Amino acid sequence: MSFEIQDLADILRVLILIELDKKAVSKSSLKRKIDNICSGRFNIEARDFDETLKNMVEEGLLSISGNYIKLTGRGTEISKEWRRFLLKNEPILEVIAGIADGVVTSLVIIASSIIAGLTAKMMLIASILSLIVVSITNFSSFLLGGITEDLADLTTLQNLIIYSLSDIPDKKEKEKAICLAKELLNLLRKKRSKMGFLSALTCGGATFLSTIIPIAAYLILPQPFDILFSFLIIGIMASLFLVHYRSRKMRIHWKITLLQTIAIIIGAVSASLLLGTNI
Template sequence: MSFEIQELPDVIKVFILLNLKRKTSTHKSLLKKRIDEICANDVCVEASDLDKALKEMVSEGLIIEDGDYIRPTPQGLKLGKEWRNLLLKREPILEVVAGLVDGSIAGLVVVLSVFMSGLFAKVVTFAALLTLVAVAITNFSSFLLGGITEDLADIRSLQILMRFSLSDIPDKNERNKSLMLVKRLFMLLHKEVRLSNLYAALICGITTFLAGGIPVVAYIVLPEPANLITALTIVGAMNAYLIRYRSKKSRINWKKILLETLLIIMAATVASLLLGNLG
């Protein structure tokens, strides 16, 4: 199928791809029922429209038809995942990266600050918890509010583009049904986006706290000099995972990301330590 949504079957295909689950057969009547629910029981999609879209998906290699049941092909699953990521923001890539970066920097700054100042364990515990909780809460709040705002704006833009493309359909009846289905679909997506952003913000906050807390706990619990070595090793392992994660998601060789990631983390850590010493 083309990425551009040009006809009613294209809209139906997107809906089907969003609803198909991995290696699970779905009855055609269930898909029709879900579409009717989205349309609020208005007849915006008829059975013949659904059958036409399904036949096109079979010919495109996106689904396999087995009587009244359909199931996705590997290509269909892949395309469905891409549509879910685009429309529902299901994969919190930014939040995971931010959590790992902020958490590891906060933890590293706490460990190095304590090591250089020679503070006692109780003071370390209080300062570390206060710092990490503040960073985690800030990340959660920022990504929740900012994520919802940004994603809804993106979805609104995508909806406008789809409506503009569908407005060229010559048949008035098909055009009206297409526009109605898109309108109802995006109303549902607005609710899904809020839930996805809540999940992503939680991931970011928890990742931030754990990425910073684990090396700090290791530094407090273990004896010297194993505590410092272990804490720095943990931070290094987290950054190695961060580089691998960024490389995988951006599809860029890890060697190109390595220097960029290390420079940013080192610069942020040094700046934080310098500002702390000035205070």
């Protein structure tokens, strides 16, 4: 399967991969769903639809049993990759940013409490205020930033696809391909809008949880267990998400992400404490 989108069949193939999941669906149901995406402007001809399905079966992406279609193992993997690329349905950045902000915030609050000798009540008030501000800021910034980024990405993608489709010699087929490409991008806009909200919510939630858990341990537990357990929780969260998770997603050795994480956290916490003590 080519990554390029050069004709109507390529767009149909991508659309089918995005719309199908692990469950088998009937041909008529899939055809109806694609026609609905076209918003009634035109219908995909049965000949083009069947030809695309046949090619996808030959490529090992689909299996057909009677009137039912199902993704193969290879098709499922390719479908996941297209979804990650086009829909951004895996909020990697949001999880990393949320955990990183939460870890730094909790470290700064706990370290500030120890240095300044704050009472439990003052510590609680400072924690609540910091937690609310950081979580809401992360949610709103990722929501607005995500909307802006998605619109810019999809506009660029639309221009590239339409430019690629402009070489189709048959005028009628070219018009249909361009119309289908635009409807595909409209579908992506709708799905990305939902994912953008969920991603922003994920970032805010990750920040909230990664901040509140170690701070709660610090406030509840007696000395010296409060410091030990709160730092242990922070270390576990940083190891799991900022080291292991990043290493797996970036496909690089965990020692590299470990050094990056330590350097960034030390730098951020040190800068925050220095600024705080000088104000």
